[in-house]
Amino acid sequence: KESVATTNAAFAKALAAGDSSGIAALYTSDAILMPANMPNFTGTAAITSFFGEGIRGGLKNIKLESTEVFGNNEMLEEVGVYTFTDDKGVVFDKGKFIVLWKNVDGKWKLFRDIFNSDMPPPPPPPAPAKKK
Numbered sequence: 113k114e115s116v117a118t119t120n121a122a123f124a125k126a127l128a129a130g131d132s133s134g135i136a137a138l139y140t141s142d143a144i145l146m147p148a149n150m151p152n153f154t155g156t157a158a159i160t161s162f163f164g165e166g167i168r169g170g171l172k173n174i175k176l177e178s179t180e181v182f183g184n185n186e187m188l189e190e191v192g193v194y195t196f197t198d199d200k201g202v203v204f205d206k207g208k209f210i211v212l213w214k215n216v217d218g219k220w221k222l223f224r225d226i227f228n229s230d231m232p233p234p235p236p237p238p239a240p241a242k243k244k
Contacts, residue, residue, distance in 0.1 A: 113181045115220045116190050116213060120176040127174050132163035139222040140214050148228035173197045176209075188213040188220065194227065206230050 119138055126134035136159040139145070145153040145162055153162045163171075173196065180191040189212055196205040209227035213220045 113178065116178060116181050116188065119220060119222075120178070124174050124176060127163070127167070128172055130167045130172070132160045132167055135163045136160040139225070140216055143222055144224050146224070146226040170198075171196060172199070183213070186215050187223070 123135055123138055126132075126138075136156050139156065139159050141156055143155070143159060145159050147153070147162070153159050175195045175197070176192060177194070178190050178192040181188055183189050189210065191208070191210050193208050194206065195203055197203050207227055207229040209225065211222050211226075212224040214223035215221075
């Protein structure tokens with residue numbers, strides 16, 4: 113559990129620094145990131161791109177809280193919650209996640225990562241005006 117907490121802290125630090133490559137380095141080279149309402153992002157380049165877009169879109173401050181961590185010496189499962197805040201501490205997204213962690217040469221890395229928001233979805237765009 114300590115290794116997971118340490119890596120989660122490194123994740124938050126890299127996000128705050130705008131370091132998408134640093135975040136992706138916390139994942140295995142064959143990791144799969146599975147965000148809600150989007151296709152999977154597989155591998156280092158795709159995960160770097162995903163977080164790069166998020167950082168350019170304003171993602172900066174995240175709090176990750178593990179509620180469960182269990183497994184064995186090869187694989188762990190983490191269940192938790194996340195909160196994104198702006199620079200003033202205002203929450204703009206919160207939700208839950210499940211991460212499968214894989215032991216790679218004695219170091220725990222994110223292997224499968226799925227998350228989704230608890231926030232309501234945005235309203236649909238207005239229907240186009242009908243032609244008369």
